[in-house]
Amino acid sequence: MKKETLKQVKEVYKTESACIAEMEKYFDEESFSVAVDLLKNAERIGTCGCGHSGIICQHFAHLLCCIERPARFISPAEAVHGATGFLQNGDVMVFASRGGKTKELLPILDICKKKGVKVITVTENIESPLAIGADVVLKQYVNRETDKYNSQGTTSTTALCVIFHTLQTALIEETGFKNEQFAVIHPGGAVGERLNKKGL
Numbered sequence: 001m002k003k004e005t006l007k008q009v010k011e012v013y014k015t016e017s018a019c020i021a022e023m024e025k026y027f028d029e030e031s032f033s034v035a036v037d038l039l040k041n042a043e044r045i046g047t048c049g050c051g052h053s054g055i056i057c058q059h060f061a062h063l064l065c066c067i068e069r070p071a072r073f074i075s076p077a078e079a080v081h082g083a084t085g086f087l088q089n090g091d092v093m094v095f096a097s098r099g100g101k102t103k104e105l106l107p108i109l110d111i112c113k114k115k116g117v118k119v120i121t122v123t124e125n126i127e128s129p130l131a132i133g134a135d136v137v138l139k140q141y142v143n144r145e146t147d148k149y150n151s152q153g154t155t156s157t158t159a160l161c162v163i164f165h166t167l168q169t170a171l172i173e174e175t176g177f178k179n180e181q182f183a184v185i186h187p188g189g190a191v192g193e194r195l196n197k198k199g200l
Contacts, residue, residue, distance in 0.1 A: 045071040049096035052153030089116035100128025
């Protein structure tokens with residue numbers, strides 16, 4: 001491996017850890033509390049994003065299911081072909097778009113507003129269409145991506161993950177979710193074996 005390659009690799013740790021350390025400065029307790037309340041009270045939750053943001057939205061939907069908050073990732077392509085029928089009045093859609101202008105998501109925002117679906121947008125651009133159209137906005141912060149061109153979805157996906165992890169952490173506390181519940185729905189693998197040992 002070239003010395004320059006190794007140098008760039010080690011910079012990844014510094015870049016991403018610096019981003020996470022800085023993110024707390026952008027934490028808005030009021031907006032976060034509103035988002036948690038919406039998610040807590042929703043009968044159903046959708047998540048939606050494109051590219052890397054979409055992949056992390058899939059992760060968030062699964063995290064929500066793991067704490068018994070019924071959720072599914074709604075593909076932007078499928079959303080405008082009927083999949084938004086999953087969401088009903090009072091449910092919640094979570095959009096993730098770093099720039100807040102992702103064209104594929106804007107028609108879905110319109111559908112949500114017409115159906116009375118509450119919208120949470122996670123974005124860096126709080127003046128973007130997806131932010132302006134949301135019921136609550138969670139500010140994303142990204143210092144830079146880890147590649148030398150600052151163009152690949154690396155640090156930005158880490159930052160989005162952290163925001164979703166804070167939401168799940170809050171929901172566990174606010175809903176009173178118990179590990180015993182998780183044991184019922186997660187009997188598989190090493191985690192399931194640990195959860196279902198006698199005495200837990």
